[in-house]
Amino acid sequence: MITVVKVLLYFAALGVVALGFWQFGPTFLRQAGLFRTSTTVEVPGEEPRTYRIVTVLSKDGIPAILDPTLVSAQEVGTDLRDNELVLALSLNGDSRAYPISTLSRHEIVNDVVGGVPVAVTW
Numbered sequence: 001m002i003t004v005v006k007v008l009l010y011f012a013a014l015g016v017v018a019l020g021f022w023q024f025g026p027t028f029l030r031q032a033g034l035f036r037t038s039t040t041v042e043v044p045g046e047e048p049r050t051y052r053i054v055t056v057l058s059k060d061g062i063p064a065i066l067d068p069t070l071v072s073a074q075e076v077g078t079d080l081r082d083n084e085l086v087l088a089l090s091l092n093g094d095s096r097a098y099p100i101s102t103l104s105r106h107e108i109v110n111d112v113v114g115g116v117p118v119a120v121t122w
Helices: 001-032 072-077
Strands: 038-041 049-052 086-091 095-098 108-113 116-121
Touching: 086 108, 086 116, 095 108
Parallel strands: none
Antiparallel strands: 038 049, 086 095, 108 116
16 A cells, blocks of 8 residues: 555656646756756866766755865775866865865865865865
């Protein structure tokens, strides 16, 4: 019985989504922050690269990192590829590298770098 109810709720939810899409169209969804298409990343000394972005969450739909775990460059090991994009920050002799792959899953990282509170966003 519970499985039947779940299936019915699933199809009801699909109907609501389909009705909303039919009623408001893709423009509404793009304005809500869904279905962004691409962004260009400029790296000093390289040609700008355009990356395709697929977004299915709205603004604030992904959690912030409030207490980041720090590891040294030697400890990273195989967690990062050699050509992995990072957002780098140095303040007062303290440096951090935030992997773009992590920042893409978290809208903001609240951290303290060189004694200065920072909000790292991507």
